[in-house]
Amino acid sequence: MDSNGECSSPPTLSAALLPLFGPPPEPLPESLEDKLRRVSEENRRLAAALDAILADRSTPRALATSSPSRGNAVAAAEPPRPKVRTVCARAEPSDADANHLRDCYQWRKYGQKVTRDNPYPRSYFRCAYAPSCPVKKKVQRSADDNLMLVATYEGEHNHEQRAQSEYVVTDASTSLHQAGSSLPRSIISIDSSGRKKITIGLAADQRPPADSNAGAAVGEIIVTPEFRKALVDELVNLLTNDSEFVEKLASAVADRVMERIPGHIF
DNA sequence: CGCATTTGACCTGCGC
DNA sequence: GCGCAGGTCAAATGCG
Numbered sequence A: 001m002d003s004n005g006e007c008s009s010p011p012t013l014s015a016a017l018l019p020l021f022g023p024p025p026e027p028l029p030e031s032l033e034d035k036l037r038r039v040s041e042e043n044r045r046l047a048a049a050l051d052a053i054l055a056d057r058s059t060p061r062a063l064a065t066s067s068p069s070r071g072n073a074v075a076a077a078e079p080p081r082p083k084v085r086t087v088c089a090r091a092e093p094s095d096a097d098a099n100h101l102r103d104c105y106q107w108r109k110y111g112q113k114v115t116r117d118n119p120y121p122r123s124y125f126r127c128a129y130a131p132s133c134p135v136k137k138k139v140q141r142s143a144d145d146n147l148m149l150v151a152t153y154e155g156e157h158n159h160e161q162r163a164q165s166e167y168v169v170t171d172a173s174t175s176l177h178q179a180g181s182s183l184p185r186s187i188i189s190i191d192s193s194g195r196k197k198i199t200i201g202l203a204a205d206q207r208p209p210a211d212s213n214a215g216a217a218v219g220e221i222i223v224t225p226e227f228r229k230a231l232v233d234e235l236v237n238l239l240t241n242d243s244e245f246v247e248k249l250a251s252a253v254a255d256r257v258m259e260r261i262p263g264h265i266f
Numbered sequence B: 001c002g003c004a005t006t007t008g009a010c011c012t013g014c015g016c
Numbered sequence C: 001g002c003g004c005a006g007g008t009c010a011a012a013t014g015c016g
Helices: A013-021 A032-057 A060-066 A068-077 A172-177 A225-240 A243-260
Strands: A084-090 A107-114 A121-127 A136-141 A148-154 A165-171 A185-190 A196-202 A217-223
Parallel strands (some): A165 A217
Antiparallel strands (some): A084 A217, A107 A121
16 A cells, blocks of 8 residues: 555455545535444444453454564563654744653653753653552654654553543654645544444544534644555555455445345345 | 742753 | 763642
8 A cells, every 4th residue: 555545456355445535436425413423333343353352462462373483583582672662743833942742641751951962952751650660761853844843652551541632643754744625534532431432534623613622732743654555554454464354345225235225125 | 828830949860 | 081961850830
């Protein structure tokens, strides 16, 4: 799948999922109620998929069994290193002087430093929720764009996330080069009970108004193409091995086809 | 008063 | 060994 969301590979499950991530082939008359029901159903399926992915990541043995040759070799040859990942986020203009990236964890700042290659100070944070949590976070504004925050996370949390939050996940190229457009965007939200919800295909102006969680921190995370590809790969890998999902998908496709047959009576 | 943040000092790793 | 840069510590400070 390329950066435009188009897929040039032979028909696979990922190709079958394409309608979930892109516009429908042709607009069908659909009431708001129908749309809400359809999106809710997609939410439910994707939430289950994400839960499975996260559960899989938290169990190294499961990863080792899914790719035995690579996983075992790496584990045997290299000492455990803290996992490092980088996230870019666009800060609100009103927060132009702030140097903090809000997310679903609680952080305590323990240092700040001006680095050589960047005029903006780098802030150092530790996870404040669990004293034993080894995760650290570095946040620094981009030297090129002072509204772009670059956060580097080291390590993995050994506890559940605590605060509720909602992220608007966008494609890097989209938000950098087509800012202001109404392209479909995905929303991943995590409520206080730890349940994840993904809403696919709703542009910003189509999203439902904020509910009782309006006070929650909202950050815009720009997903790099590498992260996006890894996420898609993992989703495809997981869903391909989920016979129940494949069965339900086939059933849903069949229903959709039947809907389009002229004269079909519901 | 307690907690989070600030900030200068100190520590550590790396290149020369 | 020395200097530099990044990372961390801890006392001072601010705020609710």
